[in-house]
Every structure is written in C-alpha cells, then in structure tokens.
Amino acid sequence: MDFNPFPMKTPLLYPRFVLSDLVMLITLAMLANACQKKKETTATLSEEIVAVKTVAVSRESQAEPIQASGLVQSETEARLSFKTGGIIQKIFVREGQSIRKGELLATLNLTEIDAQVRQATESVTKAERDLARVTNLYKDSVATYEQVQNLTTALNVSKQNLEIARYNRSFSEIRATSGGVVIKKIMNEGELAGPGSPVFYVNATGPKDWVIRVGVADKDWIRLKPGNKAEVKFDAYANQPYPAVISNLSAGADQVSGLYQVELKLTVPVPKLAAGIFANTLIFPAVQHSLESVPIDALVEGSNQSAFVYVVQGDRAKKVPVRVAYLNGQRAFIESGLNGISQVITDGSAYLTDGVKVKLP
Template structure:
C-alpha cells in the first residue's frame, strides 16, 4: 500500500520543479508572461477506499463438553487436520456412570413406593395426595436416568466442522468445566476465508455489500486478487474508532493462513461529482496542499487548493476552486500573484 502513496508524492513534488522548456519567457521588466489555460472539469469519479487488514477464517469452531469432568483422552494434537464428526476427546465416565446408576436405582425404588401407595390407597389407608406424590417421584427419577444417559452420550467431543486444529487448550488428566472449549479448529473450505479491514465512518457509509475490491497480500508480492464486500459491521470498533468491513475472495489464492497482512482497495458503486484539473496546473505543492493560478483581466491570481487524490493523469481537488472555470497549466511555475500574462 505504501508504493502508490510514494508515487503520488513524487508526482506532487515534481509539479513544483522548473520546466526545462526554454521557449517560455521568464518575467522581466513587466512584460507579459505567456501561459496556456485548461478547463476545470466536474466529473463523476469513483472515490476508492484504501485500507490494511488481515486474512481470517469465519469457520472457526471451539467445541466443548456439555458437562464437566476429568479428561480421559485427547485424540488430536495441534496442527492436525480433522473431518466433521471426528472424535476429539472424551471424559472419564466413572462419575457420570455412578450418577446414572444412582438414578436407575432411584427409579426402581420409586416404582416400589408407587406400588405400595397404590395398594394402600385401594385399602383407603393412603390419601389421593400420597398417590399423586408417589407417581410424581417416579417420573422425576425416570427423568434423572434420561439426563444421565444424555451426559454419557455427550461425554465425547466431536469436530463440528472440517478444518485444522490450530490450538489444543487442554490435555488428558485435566479437569474441565461445562462449556469450556478443548481445541480451536480453523475451517479450511474456500468460503471460510475472508479479509477484514477497518475503515473510517465516512468511507463505511459509501460502501455496500457486493462492492468490488482488490486485495494484495504481502505473502504473494506482485499479485492482485479480486474480492467483494460480503459484510459491513453494524457497530464501530471502540478501540480503533473504525468500522469493520469483511471481504470475500473471488480469485483462487494458492495458500492462505489466518493473520496474513492484506492491502485492500475498495470501489464503492456510488460516484461523487468532483473537481478535476490537469496535474501540470499544480505549483508549490506541500503534501496535499498546493497552489494554482487562474486568470482575471490578463492578471494571474494565486489560488490555494486542497488535493484529494490522483485520477488518471489529473488531480481531484477537494477544495479551493469554487466558481473557477479555468486554471493555468503551461507557464504556471513562472507566475506570481498579480503577474501580467498573455494567454496563448
């Protein structure tokens, strides 16, 4: 991204150099200085947005256990490729099996209690409330068995997506709580890879999903990849003050990894009417500040302007030329405010 800026600065500062054309007369003794004029154009120009970001994967997954316990075994290691549904880890079932067995014993007891209560109720010894309580106790015990069987089933963690294990967070023998991830998996399908950049609020407002973009990766110098805006953030980043823009890559990239640095240029569909002048009209440039000359009654008038960016062989002027129709090109470096000129 730094190279276009260097080239841009080179053009700006070169505008202030004296031309080698000896046919243009320098001012002397009040004689008129010959100059040529160029029209100040108003064009619909696409204002591109440039930003730096990183390659990331939207397919990241952090699988975890439903219940806590001691990890009995880990089946994967960092850097290993896994397929969706592949077993990653399992818990020690000693405690889970014991609780499930307790629940089963409670069911057997609840059934015996219900049978006795039904007999007593038939003999009019137990009340209807006693009978209802016994039936409720049996249902609760049966649900506890279901919970135990469910926990046994999910005492194993399987990969929710296909991808690469980029981080193993726990090891066998460690205690883990419910919902705590065991590994981090990065999705490896083409649709998972995106480029995320942060842009200013004024640029975010001009962008829409589907806008085209180009991406250059430092890992692949000299290559440019096509992309499109796939997502615009609904909230700003409080740390940087920018708004995140997500790009989906269209071109096939030979190899991708999370964290690759990307230089991005985005092209909003909306155009803006801009003031455009020839590059030769600029004099005394200083960064994005410059001066141009316009002619009023055969007299040069100096006009300070603010440069926006280069556009083809011209310059888009941000401010300073309101109401001006023509500017001096040839002969501009020899002029000063109030100089007498001859338009040729």
C-alpha cells in the first residue's frame, strides 16, 4: 500500500461561490450608478428657473418722518372765573352755545359787593371831611403839620380802597374774552363761587384758532424745531392729508406720559373742526441723512427692522440680510446691508430661495 504524505482533498466549492457573488454585486453597483446618473441628469434638466426683474438701489437724502397721534384743540382756551367770591346770581349761557367777544355770561349777587363799595365811598367822604377840618385848624395854628400829613395819607388810602372795591365789582361778572364756544359749564346758579374758581371752560373756534397737539419721544423731540413741515390726517375726513407746520415745542416732558408735546398749526382751512377730534400726523424734521433706498417689493421676510433682499450673483439668487431704517410711501430706506450692491430683485422675489437659478428678461 502506497503512502501519500499529501493526500488529495475534496475540492472546495466556496471560492467559486464567492466569485459569482462578487460579479453579481459589481453588476448591481453598475446598474445603481447608471440609475443615479440618470436621476441626476433628469434633475439637472428639470431644475427650476425663476424669471425675475431687478431695480437699481438709489441713495437719497431724506429725514426719517415721525409718526404721532393727538387731538384737535383750540389755541385759545380759557377757564373763565369771577375775581371775587360770592353767590352766582345768574348764568346766561349753556354748554355748547356759541358766544361773542364781550358777551355777558354770568353775574354774582352784588349785595355784599355793593355794600363794600358804599363803605369805601363813605370812608373817602369822612377822610376828606377830616382833612378839611384839620387843614383849617392848621391855618389857625391849632393843629400840627403832622396831623395834616396823617389825614392826607388816610384820605389817599380811602380813595385806593374805593378804587379796589369798584374794580372788584366790575369783575363780579364774567364776560367772554373772545368769540368761541362754551365747552363746559362747571358751576350753576345759586352756588358759591370762590375767587378764581373756574365757572366756564371756553374755546375760541375761529379758522386760525385750531391746533393739533401730539406727544413724541425725546429722541424725536431733539430732531424738531418750529417751522418743520407736517402732514395731518383726520379719521372724520377719510384720512385726507392736510399740510401743517410746527408752531410750538414744549420745553419739558408731560409728567404722566413722559412724552414731549408738539403743537402743529394747519396751513389750510378744514371744513369743520371741534375740540377732541382725533388726528394722525407725520412730521418731517429738517435734519436729513443720506440713505440707500429700494422699493418695498424688494423686501422679504421682514421682522421689526430686519429683512432680506435678493440679488443676482451669476445666474443664481443670493439672499442678503439688511437693516431697515424706516419706510416712506413705497420706498424702504436701508440703514445697512447694501454695501457694494447696485441692483436688487423685485418681481419674482416672493418665489425665490437662496441659490435658486434665475433668469433676467
């Protein structure tokens, strides 16, 4: 029996199976790669192209307008009162009534005041009588010169007291200081009116007597001065704009609101106005700044002062962040973000995303 140190083993089939699987994997990979290239080619052929239009970025020198709301008020407002205190005898007008300058509005009961006038008159008569008697005695060397001087002074004081009494009597009635309307009747007949206590609240209502008073913040107040132009709109007149100018600026802030009062005077007549009508104003400061501006249509995704614009870079749309200073009409004034940019996309900007392919006309 022959001995073989290297006996023949049964041939293994595993290597054969591995080779066939490898061939299959390679084939599948080639097919997958071909399919992927086909998809990429299809995607490339069907890539969206957005038609857009651009406009030029312009630079303008303009002041940021200040928006504020307020009320129509009369420039001539009066709180009419009696100079002296007393019982109100008669009131001749009612609330809402039109009045003429100099018209009698109310009177006091004059019993006490007339008595004061008579008392002052009697004091003058007595002082004159005393002075005359002492003067005659002085001529006869019976009275002294000092007595004459004292009685002369007493007479002068009595005359001044009479003048005061007559003056107070003349102001024991209330007369209209100007033509206008009685806005409020504060007291009624029979009430005790103190000296200087308001009885009527009166507004002048002439065409040139109306003003609009609005409140602005300190950062806006420092930019304003009398004579600056403004535009006023009234809800009562369908927001029709009326030109106005600043006639006065307050020197201090309101204690309640913390705002500074600005008074505007209309430069054209309004058909009919009354105290308390609401007004929206747009004030244009004289101080101007040079800013870049674009149409409002160019802005997308705005939030507060932040927004974006699209520009054309090659054949693609590029999204650029900007900071908006303010809007005026159909223009947006840009504080920053447009350095080196001369054109922005307007038409088609709503359909764009960053990097999308675009086509210009």
